[in-house]
Amino acid sequence: MSTEGLTTSAYIKHHLQNLTCSIQDGQFHCAHTPEEAKAMGFWAVNIDTLLVSLVLGVVFLYIFSRVAKSISAGAPTGMQNFVEWIVEFIDNSVRGSFTGRSALVAPLALTIFAWIFLMNLMDLVPIDYIAMITQPMGIGHFKLVPTTDPNATIGMAIGVFLLVLFYSIKVKGLGGFVGELTLQPFGKFGLPVNLFLEGVNLIAKPVSLALRLFGNMYAGEMIFILIALMGASWVGFTFSSTMLFGSQIILSLGWAIFHILIVTLQAFIFMTLTIVYLDMAHQEHH
Amino acid sequence: MNINATLIGQTIMFALFVWFCMKFVWPPIMAALDARNKRIADGLAAAERGKNELALAAKHSTELLREAKEKVSEVIAQGDKRASEIVEEAKVQARIESERIVTAAKAEVEQEVFRAKEHLRTQVTAVAMAGAAKILDREIDAKAHNDLLDKLVAEI
Numbered sequence: 514m515s516t517e518g519l520t521t522s523a524y525i526k527h528h529l530q531n532l533t534c535s536i537q538d539g540q541f542h543c544a545h546t547p548e549e550a551k552a553m554g555f556w557a558v559n560i561d562t563l564l565v566s567l568v569l570g571v572v573f574l575y576i577f578s579r580v581a582k583s584i585s586a587g588a589p590t591g592m593q594n595f596v597e598w599i600v601e602f603i604d605n606s607v608r609g610s611f612t613g614r615s616a617l618v619a620p621l622a623l624t625i626f627a628w629i630f631l632m633n634l635m636d637l638v639p640i641d642y643i644a645m646i647t648q649p650m651g652i653g654h655f656k657l658v659p660t661t662d663p664n665a666t667i668g669m670a671i672g673v674f675l676l677v678l679f680y681s682i683k684v685k686g687l688g689g690f691v692g693e694l695t696l697q698p699f700g701k702f703g704l705p706v707n708l709f710l711e712g713v714n715l716i717a718k719p720v721s722l723a724l725r726l727f728g729n730m731y732a733g734e735m736i737f738i739l740i741a742l743m744g745a746s747w748v749g750f751t752f753s754s755t756m757l758f759g760s761q762i763i764l765s766l767g768w769a770i771f772h773i774l775i776v777t778l779q780a781f782i783f784m785t786l787t788i789v790y791l792d793m794a795h796q797e798h799h
Numbered sequence: 800m801n802i803n804a805t806l807i808g809q810t811i812m813f814a815l816f817v818w819f820c821m822k823f824v825w826p827p828i829m830a831a832l833d834a835r836n837k838r839i840a841d842g843l844a845a846a847e848r849g850k851n852e853l854a855l856a857a858k859h860s861t862e863l864l865r866e867a868k869e870k871v872s873e874v875i876a877q878g879d880k881r882a883s884e885i886v887e888e889a890k891v892q893a894r895i896e897s898e899r900i901v902t903a904a905k906a907e908v909e910q911e912v913f914r915a916k917e918h919l920r921t922q923v924t925a926v927a928m929a930g931a932a933k934i935l936d937r938e939i940d941a942k943a944h945n946d947l948l949d950k951l952v953a954e955i
Contacts, residue, residue, distance in 0.1 A: 533801065551801050559805040566809065570816045574824065581827040586834035600828050617817075620825035624817045659809075664802060668809025672817075675810075 521742060528640060528738050530654045531559035531662055545653055559662055566659040569631040577627070599627070603784070610788045613795040618788060621676070625669070626784040632659045633730060633776035637769055640737055660730040660779075663723065670723035673787050677718060680794040689797070718790050722783060729779050733772055740765045924952050 526547060533550035534543040535557035543560070544550035550557070580596040589597055603623045611618050635658045647655040659665040681690045694711045695704050743761040748754050928948065 531805075533803065535803075553801075553803070555803050557801070557803045557805075558808060559803065562805050563808050563812070567812060570812060574816060574819050577820070577824045577828075581824045584827055584831040586831050586838055596828065597832065600825075601832065604829070604832075617821055619829075620821035621817050623825060624813075624820040628813075628816060662805065664805035665809045667802070668806035669813050671806065672810045672813040 524742065524745065525735075525738055527654070529656070529661075529734075531656050532561040532652060532654045533557050534560050543653070559656075559664055561655045561657070562659045562662040562665050565635065565657060566628070566632055566665055569635075569659075570628050573624075573627045573631055577623075599623070606785060607788055610785060611792045611795075613792065615680075615791075615795070617676075618791055621791075622784045622788055625673075625787055626780050629660060629669075629726065629783050630777060630780035632665070633779055635659070636661075636730060636733055636737065636772055636776060639765075640734075640741055658730060658734055660726055661734045663727045666723040666727040666730075667719075669783075670719035673722060673790065674719035677715075677790050677794045680791060684795050685797055718786075722786055722790075726779050726783055729775060733768075733775055736768055737765065737772075740768060920952055924948060927951065 530544075530547055530550065532543060533553060534541060535553045536542070537553070544553060544557075576592070577596055580593050584593060600623065603626060604619055607619045607622050638657055640657075643655055643657045647653075656662060681693075685693065694715070695701075695708050697707060698710070699707055740761055743757040743764070746754070746757060
């Protein structure tokens, strides 16, 4: 494996680095070290994050749109059953949390849930396997889980935040929205305090969305890496090596099973919070 | 772990996926689910209606049956009555016929008796004449005593 001759910290760092690329001096260039990636500044992209999330999004939409095209009101079979099960689940969640009427919220929730679920699910792919494919292709770094990249989670949170702003202004009018930000909870004389409190309240929404998902998935990935390290210190059929290897198998199995729960739960939480935030944006509260 | 333009790409991708889902995925699936819900509701309503109709039909049929039975017993009663009437009529007619036959027979008998009497009378005349001739031992002039003889005959 590629970890031979690497120190433990180098192994961890290696696994936590994205495939960050940018165009420097007219040439397409990918960073080899974290320092190099940092030096690229804002105008660089993580190819792995974008590619994996694009592929997963297309997979999701391909499956669902294929079913949607051939769907019938008769007795459902096979894939249609599965898709209908998810759609009904999302629909019930939306009906439970969203009081207004909107053609956007339910499909938005479905997209968020399915997409994030698939991205999180990539966490269950053994972490060194992907390196076995990408390394011979000359790609040094490839993080398979887009949601362990804060860019991905913040990107989606920004999308939700823009929708919250859009609907707040659409439903309450610009004046109403600004009034909500400035005139409560302390009336017009406490305007700076109001603005500060409501501003924090508003900003907290996308930040909590992005960081909760990122934190959970990043921590999960970190533990997978640490578990994988146990077997990496293989030196032969000694007692300690065998024990470590055995514990790696058991621990990674246990953590993977537990992670199935986290994968689903985080996708569900992101979706539910999005619905709740949009519901709040639709409601006038005085 | 740097913040870079990836997040812009991710936001754009997110928006596109949501748009696609909203346009091509969600509406047909929801329409199909709604259509199926409606179909199931319709089916249940139709079943309920059918059940009601069945109960109604059962009630109607027992009523019809009861009516039919009533009618049948009525018809039977009528038939019985008519039959006894016919029998009565036949009896009356038979009596009339028998009376007629008896009367005719009586008349014939009487006529026969009368004819026999007539015959007998003429015979008696002849016998009487023969007897008288013998007694008188001479020929009675039939012509001369015709009146006498006729009187005799009428007397017998």
